[in-house]
Amino acid sequence: TxxxxxxxxxxxxxxxxxxxxxxxxxxxxxxxxxxxxxxxxxxxxxxxxxxxxxxxxxxVGEDQLFYLMSRGLSEEEAMAMVVNGFIEPIAKELPLEYAIELNRLIQLEMEGSVG
Structure with a gap:
């Protein structure tokens, strides 16, 4: 939440x-x-x-997750892919060190949050 x-x-x-x-x-x-x-x-x-x-x-649509999971991704991996796709345009505008930190924080936040 x-x-x-x-x-x-x-x-x-x-x-x-x-x-x-x-x-x-x-x-x-x-x-x-x-x-x-x-x-x-x-x-x-x-x-x-x-x-x-x-x-x-x-x-995040159930159909998005279903499609990615039908291609072999776990639910957690599928959710991370959707979130990263949403964040990517923003991260590309940041200085490299901030983009790396942003991605790391998102990854930490999402660990174990699905399911």
């Missing part, structure tokens, strides 16, 4: 003409008790700007 809360602030100051910004908040729910909340706050003081906000919530 887990819970995440995202509170974001995007502020475009007056004079930031033709600026562009995009805020994305993606969440992956790992079980039926997990919960996520998103509270974006966008403050725009300039008329000529392009701002976007997107929030998505998805959960």
């Amino acid at each position: 887990g819970r995440s809360t995202y509170r974001g602030l995007l502020k475009v100051h007056e004079g930031a003409v033709n600026s562009k910004s995009r805020v994305e908040c993606d969440a992956l729910l790992l079980d039926e008790n997990a919960r996520t909340d998103t509270y974006p706050y966008i403050e725009i003081e300039e008329k000529k700007v392009n701002t976007e906000h997107e929030a998505t919530v998805s959960k």
Whole structure:
């Protein structure tokens, strides 16, 4: 069971003409008790700007796990593969040492959490 809360602030100051910004908040729910909340706050003081906000919530599907398990993975390995696929785009943007630490922490957290 887990819970995440995202509170974001995007502020475009007056004079930031033709600026562009995009805020994305993606969440992956790992079980039926997990919960996520998103509270974006966008403050725009300039008329000529392009701002976007997107929030998505998805959960690990039984069909995803079934497919991976039918290919020989254990339930724990299948869950780890789904989570790593979700995290990879974020980890690729981090400095190498942080990406390694992120993956290590996820691996530790997931050990024994399935089943």
